[in-house]
Amino acid sequence: MQKALDLFLRQKRFDLIFKYLYVKYPHNNFIKQAYLENIRAFNDFYEDDPSYKCPKESPQDFLNSFDKLILSIKDNNFIATNNQIPIGKNNEISDGAHRLAICAFLDLNIETKEDDSDELYDFIFFRKNNMSKDIMDYGALEYVKLHPHAYIVNLHSITDRDKDEEVYRLLETYGFVFYQKDVQLSFNGYVNLKKISYGSFWNQESWIGDTHNKFAGAQEHARLSMGQNPMRVYIFVCDEFEKVVKAKQEIRNLFGIxxxxxxxxxxxxxxxxxAQIYFNQNSLDMINYRSFKYESSKIDSLIQRLMSLAKEKTINIDNICGSGSTPLNVYGLRESSDLDFLCCDENNDNFNIQEEDLSNHDSELIYYPYPKDEIINNPKFHFYYKGMKFISLDILYQMKKKRNEKPKDIKDCKLIQHAKKNRRLRGDFKLIQKNKIGNKREIILFGVLKFCYTKNKNKG
Structure with a gap:
């Protein structure tokens, strides 16, 4: 007998996270669609020998069966002797994914049994079966939120792709890879990334610089991390931080830079x-477009204030989405004087804030192209900044075009059109291929820049 959640978190099975989310958020329409897309990629809505002899030959059959199973386990708990979860030779479950997800969410114990199977339904399986990239990314992000030992490995674009298999095997030595994705970053994106990694979760490391020197250290670090390849991002699951440090050092030794x-x-x-950046295309568009030189202390402080108020009112921050003109501020297109937001939390009635610089935007919902639940829950319609969702530029454009307040909305629509046209091309730096001698010289020079930084955190 063991905790279902413990077994759940040891699995590479990529479909488990969608089943878990379905149980956790039974009224979330987007999660229902994500679950169905996952089933489509798994078996195209057909099981030859379904459990409990209930036919599974259509999307609705799968929904009905899952709903019945959830109710049954909630009412009767999990009778372990009659519902053992089979574990294959590769330590992956070979059946019972729905049961395991339900029991994991309900924090129940389960019993397992060994069998001779060796199937692996990991992210590679679902990618080969053409599962939606956006939904796979969504599942990856939610997995990182859920798993206490999920790390993000950033294999920078300067590294040789020919060694990717060695990196993969090395990570598998210390834990396992749950997900992998190639990410394209502009120079803006790379510098913004350095600002996040070295300046957001502890005292900002002085070497990255500030607005006065245009974040010179972060620029240099980005330039020395960039090459002709995409960044390769891994979700790496490892139970001990000491092993993570060892894996990182061995990867550095492999490349020698x-x-x-x-x-x-x-x-x-x-x-x-x-994860909120890498596994949301709108977030990637934003971080690649936004100038690394741009900072807005006003909007950042309003975000922190809103998050604090949400915590006081027990509002889940994932159920809040910045709206109005605020995304234009985040993109660096123009300053906004306030922070408007949408909220779809069950405690929404207690969160109808109407202040001069912070206000619930429900009064403007008639102009939005989709219901607020869809905007907040569907990753196609929002991006992340500072841990909070904001409506995408596409949604903002449609809202302002319909509302048509003159001259503000007309001007903003022109700004958005310009940004949409250029956001994939923009960059304040043109990457030039460096020869080995030049690259070595630049690394030495950057070492001088960091000489004064004496904390020796080695957080690279």
Missing amino acids: GNYSVHINDTKEEAIAL
């Missing part, structure tokens, strides 16, 4: 922040 080859988060907060 010091800290510029790989970064792995130290804190859970950073893991979630990085």
Whole structure:
């Protein structure tokens, strides 16, 4: 007998997270669609020998069966002797994924049995079966939020792709890889990333710089991390931080370019922040477009204030989405004087804030192209900044075009059109291929920049 959640968190099975979320959020329509997309990629809505002899030949059959199973286990708990979860030779469950997800959420104990199977339904299986990239990314982000030992490995674009298999095997030695994705970053994106990793979750490291020197240290670190390849991002599950440090050092030894080859988060907060960027296309668009020189202390302080108020009122921050003109501020397109937001939390009635610089935007919902629940829950319609969701530029454009307040909305629509046209091309730096001698010289020079930093945290 063991904790279902413990077994759940040891599995590479990529479909488990969608089943878990379905149990946790039974009224969330987007999660229902994500679950169905996961089933489509798994078996195209057909089970030849379904459990309990209930037919499973359509999306609705799967929903009905899952709903009945959830109610049954909630009412009767989990009778372990009659419902053992089979474990294959590869230590992965071979059946009972729905049962395991339900029991994990309900914090029940389960019993397992061994069998001879060796199937592996990991992220590679679902990617080969053409599962939606956006939904796979969504599941990856939610997994990082859930798993206490999920780390984000940033294999920088300067590194040789020919060694990716060695990196993968090395990570598997110390834990396991739950997910992997290639990420394209502009120079803006890379510098913004350095500002997050080295300045957001502890006292900002002085070497990255500030607005007065245009974050010179972060710029240099980004330039020495960039190459012709995409960044390769891994969700790495490891039960001991000491093993994470060893894995990071061995990867650095593999490439021989010091800290510029790989970064792995130290804190859970950073893991979630990085996942919110890498596993949401709107977030990637924003971080690549937003000038690394741009800072807005006013909007940052309003975000912190809103988050504090939400915590006081026991409002889940994931159920809040910045709206109005605030996304234009986050993108660096123009300053906004206040922070408007949408909220779909069950405690929403207690969160109808109407202040001069902070206000619930429900009064403007008639102009939005989708219901607020859809905007807040569907990753296609929002991005993340400072741990909070904001409506995408596409949603903002449609809202302002329909509302058509003159001249503000007309001007903002032009700003958005310009940003949408150029956001994938923008960058304040043109990367030039460096020869080995030049690259070595620049690394030495950057070492001088960091000489005064004496904390020796080695957080690269």
